[in-house]
Amino acid sequence: MTNDFQQFEKVRIKDIAEKAGVSVGTVDRVLHGRPNVSAKARERIEKALQELNYQPNRFASALASNKKYMFHAIMPSHETNSYWSEAELGLYDAVRELQDFNIYFSISCYDVYDINSYINVLDQVLNNHPDGVVLVPQTEQATIDFCNQLTQKNIPFVFMDSNVSEIHPLSFLGQDSHMSGYFAARMLMLEAKEDKEVAIFHFDIASPQQNNRENGFKQFMKEKYPECKIKEVTLRPNPQEIEEKLTLFFAQNPNIRLGCTFCSYSYLVGEFAIKHQMKQIRLLGYDVLERNIECMKKDIISFLIAQHPWRQGYGCIDALFNHIVMKKEIKSSYYMPIELITKENWEYYIKNGIL
Amino acid sequence: MTNDFQQFEKVRIKDIAEKAGVSVGTVDRVLHGRPNVSAKARERIEKALQELNYQPNRFASALASNKKYMFHAIMPSHETNSYWSEAELGLYDAVRELQDFNIYFSISCYDVYDINSYINVLDQVLNNHPDGVVLVPQTEQATIDFCNQLTQKNIPFVFMDSNVSEIHPLSFLGQDSHMSGYFAARMLMLEAKEDKEVAIFHFDIASPQQNNRENGFKQFMKEKYPECKIKEVTLRPNPQEIEEKLTLFFAQNPNIRLGCTFCSYSYLVGEFAIKHQMKQIRLLGYDVLERNIECMKKDIISFLIAQHPWRQGYGCIDALFNHIVMKKEIKSSYYMPIELITKENWEYYIKNGIL
Numbered sequence: 283m284t285n286d287f288q289q290f291e292k293v294r295i296k297d298i299a300e301k302a303g304v305s306v307g308t309v310d311r312v313l314h315g316r317p318n319v320s321a322k323a324r325e326r327i328e329k330a331l332q333e334l335n336y337q338p339n340r341f342a343s344a345l346a347s348n349k350k351y352m353f354h355a356i357m358p359s360h361e362t363n364s365y366w367s368e369a370e371l372g373l374y375d376a377v378r379e380l381q382d383f384n385i386y387f388s389i390s391c392y393d394v395y396d397i398n399s400y401i402n403v404l405d406q407v408l409n410n411h412p413d414g415v416v417l418v419p420q421t422e423q424a425t426i427d428f429c430n431q432l433t434q435k436n437i438p439f440v441f442m443d444s445n446v447s448e449i450h451p452l453s454f455l456g457q458d459s460h461m462s463g464y465f466a467a468r469m470l471m472l473e474a475k476e477d478k479e480v481a482i483f484h485f486d487i488a489s490p491q492q493n494n495r496e497n498g499f500k501q502f503m504k505e506k507y508p509e510c511k512i513k514e515v516t517l518r519p520n521p522q523e524i525e526e527k528l529t530l531f532f533a534q535n536p537n538i539r540l541g542c543t544f545c546s547y548s549y550l551v552g553e554f555a556i557k558h559q560m561k562q563i564r565l566l567g568y569d570v571l572e573r574n575i576e577c578m579k580k581d582i583i584s585f586l587i588a589q590h591p592w593r594q595g596y597g598c599i600d601a602l603f604n605h606i607v608m609k610k611e612i613k614s615s616y617y618m619p620i621e622l623i624t625k626e627n628w629e630y631y632i633k634n635g636i637l
Numbered sequence: 638m639t640n641d642f643q644q645f646e647k648v649r650i651k652d653i654a655e656k657a658g659v660s661v662g663t664v665d666r667v668l669h670g671r672p673n674v675s676a677k678a679r680e681r682i683e684k685a686l687q688e689l690n691y692q693p694n695r696f697a698s699a700l701a702s703n704k705k706y707m708f709h710a711i712m713p714s715h716e717t718n719s720y721w722s723e724a725e726l727g728l729y730d731a732v733r734e735l736q737d738f739n740i741y742f743s744i745s746c747y748d749v750y751d752i753n754s755y756i757n758v759l760d761q762v763l764n765n766h767p768d769g770v771v772l773v774p775q776t777e778q779a780t781i782d783f784c785n786q787l788t789q790k791n792i793p794f795v796f797m798d799s800n801v802s803e804i805h806p807l808s809f810l811g812q813d814s815h816m817s818g819y820f821a822a823r824m825l826m827l828e829a830k831e832d833k834e835v836a837i838f839h840f841d842i843a844s845p846q847q848n849n850r851e852n853g854f855k856q857f858m859k860e861k862y863p864e865c866k867i868k869e870v871t872l873r874p875n876p877q878e879i880e881e882k883l884t885l886f887f888a889q890n891p892n893i894r895l896g897c898t899f900c901s902y903s904y905l906v907g908e909f910a911i912k913h914q915m916k917q918i919r920l921l922g923y924d925v926l927e928r929n930i931e932c933m934k935k936d937i938i939s940f941l942i943a944q945h946p947w948r949q950g951y952g953c954i955d956a957l958f959n960h961i962v963m964k965k966e967i968k969s970s971y972y973m974p975i976e977l978i979t980k981e982n983w984e985y986y987i988k989n990g991i992l
Contacts (some may be wrong), residue, residue: 296762457985458985461982461985464981465979465982466981468981472828617985618985619975619976619985619987620982620985621976622976622980624820624975626816626819626820626823626975627816627820627974627976630812630972630973630975632973
């Protein structure tokens with residue numbers, strides 16, 4: 283056992299000055315990037331810093347600086363209690379946590395069904411000259427143009443939720459959607475008995491993530507259950523259409539017992555099954571939303587996969603802050619966990635933060 | 638869409654002084670708890686603080702203070718690459734993150750098989766007069782005595798990993814072990830086919846968590862699979878004993894295909910099964926350790942439940958720091974997620990932190 287209280291060693295400015303044989307004021311000038319230091323003094327100070335393994339008190343430096351930072355986030359329009367509202371909360375929580383560091387912040391939302399709304403928002407953000415940008419990208423040429431301009435202007439940007447392979451943001455925060463779909467198939471097939479077919483309930487929304495997940499799902503099925511047929515139906519989140527299309531789908535596929543949705547809308551299928559007393563149905567869906575949980579409690583949704591939207595939002599601001607303000611190194615991607623949620627463990631799913 | 642850059646409003650000392658009709662110096666005296674302020678001035682300042690909804694810059698206040706804090710952690714002795722070494726890393730990472738705030742830190746380890754070693758460590762920590770304590774408690778009278786003394790001395794303490802019901806720490810960070818075991822049974826039984834019996838591989842280590850998980854597991858089995866028999870064997874982490882006892886156990890129970898361990902040692906059973914080419918075996922275990930992952934890749938361990946030891950360690954220091962230094966409110970428990978790990982998603986399990 284150890285009993286020596288340990289502190290990670292601090293180097294004082296005085297120590298640096300002594301080692302370099304210069305005044306404390308000269309060290310201070312170098313540390314804060316101010317002019318009027320001779321080349322010789324600068325060299326001796328830099329050598330001393332290295333030898334002493336100097337770690338600046340970055341909190342104190344950032345607090346002492348009066349620089350203001352404008353961060354801007356661009357994301358889909360959304361309702362309350364949705365996947366995106368959790369991500370929005372994460373963005374705001376991170377900004378609030380950093381309020382002492384002069385971070386100014388704004389969010390612009392676009393209509394995922396309207397490319398012009400997306401382009402307009404991108405233009406407006408560029409005109410605002412932000413210091414850092416969080417973007418939920420759409421797979422459009424406009425995204426490439428926008429990111430090129432940010433790069434030219436030396437404005438760091440991070441991608442939230444979805445990645446675009448041709449573009450290299452400072453960092454990507456989201457799930458590995460292909461593996462997530464592969465995992466989804468593994469989990470859903472644990473519920474299989476004599477099932478010879480499974481359903482994919484595809485929603486008609488602009489989401490590259492959804493398509494990647496479907497591909498991962500199909501890869502698993504091809505590898506492990508090649509004899510099992512996949513029946514697909516495409517839906518929009520419209521109550522009447524859901525009712526009609528699902529009634530038809532289940533009439534045509536009476537043996538379907540297992541199904542997947544690759545977005546937040548699993549509850550729309552789940553509520554249909556509950557309403558029509560289709561007690562045999564077992565679904566896997568995405569995102570820990572109230573209506574999904576309700577279907578899980580009624581044993582219609584067996585599994586949900588959590589994507590940690592709060593953590594994505596919080597992490598995006600944190601990445602910009604650490605890169606721009608704290609000058610720390612940032613990884614090119616921070617994959618979210620592929621976390622399985624069931625009736626038994628959902629209350630312990632940590633939406634927010636470390637604590 | 639919104640375009641107004643927003644910052645969480647800051648109240649300046651000057652604003653408070655103006656509102657209260659006193660000097661800036663007087664406001665400063667009140668904010669920093671210094672004497673020589675008239676009752677009347679204090680009252681006016683406190684009213685102004687309330688009306689302006691003043692939020693002190695807690696980072697700056699804590700940095701400006703020269704107070705030193707001694708935190709002490711007490712945990713089981715452990716090997717590298719173990720569950721406890723991850724927790725230890727979390728403790729150190731949090732302390733390093735807070736190095737600018739004068740946190741001194743030390744860890745003392747005890748032998749879980751030796752009550753005297755536990756008692757000795759508790760005594761030594763008390764004699765060190767810490768400002769805050771992290772404890773992995775054992776269910777012993779010594780724990781109650783130690784915590785009573787901390788309470789008398791007004792020293793806050795948090796429990797890591799295990800809780801003791803009679804004691805009220807500042808906070809508990811760990812898993813709900815009963816529900817974790819209940820969830821474990823749900824998952825393991827997804828692998829069941831015609832199985833009429835399952836095994837519990839109980840390890841002879843002092844861990845209240847292990848027993849709670851077993852109880853949760855048995856509750857699920859009683860509720861959902863009352864006809865399924867549970868066969869138990871108790872092991873110690875000793876290679877020769879494992880070999881002998883498991884050989885006998887499987888000879889006596891040739892139909893056993895599914896089994897659980899409720900601690901990190903699943904790999905000891907898994908490696909036995911691999912060595913003896915018992916390819917039919919499917920196990921569920923705890924903790925994302927290398928040897929467990931190896932057994933998972935070979936399809937012997939189907940599932941692991943992660944307990945986030947790094948996060949527990951980090952969170953314990955964070956809880957003490959936020960309570961003692963930042964004067965923030967702390968919840969009485971922070972349950973860890975009950976996170977399912979499989980061959981498909983283990984690489985995305987986030988051991989450390991938000992990013």
